[in-house]
């Protein structure tokens with residue numbers, strides 16, 4: 090019953106709200122084609138600070154004397170510390186402006202939005218937004234900070250004023266979720282990262298089950314909604330050998346908070362608003378999960394149903410000559426794993442899909458642990474064999490519908506041998 094009551098809230102936020110407007114499009118429509126400068130971000134924050142729902146202040150100062158600012162947007166009648174909280178960290182890399190634009194547009198929208206979905210969301214969730222985590226890098230349009238340090242490799246050491254400022258804000262506010270927004274260079278040397286992706290701490294063995302469950306449900310919802318918006322996405326779950334100097338792992342593994350790294354693919358004529366749209370949709374889905382599904386521990390999330398036909402449509406349907414044939418059922422077939430020719434030492438897991446039944450995303454799993462959720466072909470995953478247990482492992486590929494129901498799967502038992510080879514079955 091609870092789920093049935095809550096489900097429309099997701100639909101209202103992400104698809105349509107009563108006035109007929111569309112929230113994602115509204116927010117993205119505010120994004121300029123030219124990125125904000127540091128001075129423009131600061132001026133905008135000053136302006137927003139004067140409005141009832143927004144508070145802005147400095148959380149630190151960079152090597153070159155610029156301000157690391159944080160804005161909190163919340164229901165004006167609520168104490169934001171009493172609400173659930175999402176911390177959004179944008180542009181640790183100064184040459185990746187899409188996160189700043191997405192965060193500023195989200196902030197502006199929720200600062201003023203009077204739609205039912207916005208008002209309801211802000212009664213539950215406060216957005217803690219750090220729109221420009223690396224102002225010195227942004228001013229110079231370069232990756233590192235004022236001393237050339239890559240901030241997203243500094244989270245173990247916390248040696249820089251920017252990372253220390255954000256850590257301090259985290260400890261002060263104790264957010265329930267952390268989102269870190271980046272852009273993936275068009276010339277990325279990582280062949281398995283050819284598209285937008287999310288990385289999350291997911292099913293890491295060091296995590297409590299409730300935390301893994303929360304990340305799992307949320308990443309499934311991100312995949313579902315990205316597919317609905319026709320946005321390609323791979324959602325990778327961190328594995329034990331991954332670099333722990335990264336922000337989302339610091340907050341995820343260190344502070345044990347669900348944490349998501351978003352990388353928006355650049356290049357191929359993708360404009361700044363298009364790249365930022367990916368971030369905007371991702372932030373909205375996570376905000377909804379936190380607002381309406383935070384306390385669920387079941388592995389599946391009940392999604393809102395697709396709206397039925399409007400009353401006027403029923404006559405038309407009644408005179409339609411025949412219903413179209415049902416779609417051919419989906420079938421997933423795992424191929425033989427092979428050496429990944431583009432990444433040395435890796436094994437390529439791949440699957441073929443037959444049938445035309447619709448599905449939301451496909452997972453690759455080892456011994457029941459999800460490695461990736463992907464919503465767009467090619468259906469493959471570049472596996473690091475060193476993360477595999479020794480001996481036989483069960484590899485599975487599973488297709489899920491939007492409600493989280495597995496509708497087709499294939500699995501096989503293999504022994505994966507590094508590098509890039511497999512033996513036996």
Ligand SMILES: [Zn+2]
Nearest residue numbers: 182185271272
């Ligand atoms: Zn980055």
